[in-house]
Amino acid sequence: MRTAPAAALAATAVLLAGCSGGGQPAAAVTTSPVTTTAPRPSTEPSTAAPAPAPAAALPAVPTAQTAGNCPYLSADDVSAFNGEKVYGVKLDPTQDPPACFFARGDGSPQLSVWVYAAPSAELATAAVDRAAPVATTNPADQPAGWTGGSSGGPGGAVYAVAKGAVAVVVTSNQEQSVKARRVTEQVISALGL
Secondary structure, eight states, X not given: OOOOHHHHHHHHHHHHHHHTXXXXXXXXXXXXXXXXXXXXXXXXXXXXXXXXXXXXXXXXXXXXXXXXXXXXXXXXXXXXXHTSOOOEEEEETTSSSOEEEEEOTTSOEEEEEEEEEOSSHHHHHHXXXXXXXXXXXXXXXXXXXXXXXXXXXXXXXXXXXXXXXXXXXXXESSSOHHHHHHHHHHHHHHHTO
């Protein structure tokens, strides 16, 4: 199983940073991609561009968050799906529907959800590939009709899928991507996507 959850979580933060610009989501998918695996040795001369910045250098999740209740996912559902009590919920009100962030007892993030209505199917797919690159993560195909990538491990889990011009990205502090998948399915059902 291929996993790169720490880089995927950082890439998702970049996705959010691009999406929270008040109607400017294309910026999230036009920046250089995050590399989640080491380059493979090659005998061919290299013509590639310089490597992108390491995940640690990527921007953090925007601070434009307000306390509230997620309109499409309850804290009780997150506690049940993620296996950890939710102690706080914040929203990014610059998006519609808002991105939702669920916190642990110490205030650190345990689960984040982004629903991205892209201008095109290509941009939705690119947003998913940014969060969970299909070349380096496991395939994701739930619920039916949605496709993308998923990974899990000690750094956390990500489940990112797109259908048409809509992308849903869920990150979790838990190691099992099945938890993020269940949240994704709940979100898609609740929003009628």
